[in-house]
Amino acid sequence: MDLFERLVELSQDGFFCSQIIVKLAMEEEGMEDKGVIRALSGLNGGLGFSGKICGSLTGGCCLIGYFAGKGSKEEVESVYLNQMIGELVQWFDDVYGKEYGGCDCTCILEGNPINKRTRCPQIVEAVYTKAMELLRENGVIS
Numbered sequence: 242m243d244l245f246e247r248l249v250e251l252s253q254d255g256f257f258c259s260q261i262i263v264k265l266a267m268e269e270e271g272m273e274d275k276g277v278i279r280a281l282s283g284l285n286g287g288l289g290f291s292g293k294i295c296g297s298l299t300g301g302c303c304l305i306g307y308f309a310g311k312g313s314k315e316e317v318e319s320v321y322l323n324q325m326i327g328e329l330v331q332w333f334d335d336v337y338g339k340e341y342g343g344c345d346c347t348c349i350l351e352g353n354p355i356n357k358r359t360r361c362p363q364i365v366e367a368v369y370t371k372a373m374e375l376l377r378e379n380g381v382i383s
Contacts (some may be wrong), residue, residue: 244265244370245362245366247265247268248261248265248362248365248366248369249362252362257281257282257285258284258285258296258300259285259296259297259299259300260278260281260284260300261300261365261369262297262301262303262304262369262372263278263281263307265369266304266307266308266369266372266373269373270382277307284299284300284303287346292345292346292347292350293345293346294344294346295333295344295345295364297333297364297367297368298333298368301369301371302329305322305325305326305329305375305376306322306326309321309322309325309376310322319379324379325372325376325379329368329371329375333368333371336367337349337364349364
């Protein structure tokens, strides 16, 4: 099953953009953390279905943080953490913010629920790919 088919399957299983992005990465790295996936549900639908900032973008930032952030007293975050997040946000704004007039779900969907099926899967795939690329380029994952 390719990446796009898998993310569509996860969507059909009831997961949303931010959850799908992190779940895909965990699967790729042979990990599972149901608590993290549950926590990401607060980002669904643009922060609790408020239509605010896109869950793909926030999920991508969380994905980078999951692998590059500080998780315990003994750990230190990657020196590239904020740079990677900044690059992801800038890239998202350059691509989708400009195309749709903003980074909020309401901008991306433009009031048409059909756009959720036509736009969101491609955005999820692109953000996942970009976030993983940034993590690899900066030596956080191999």
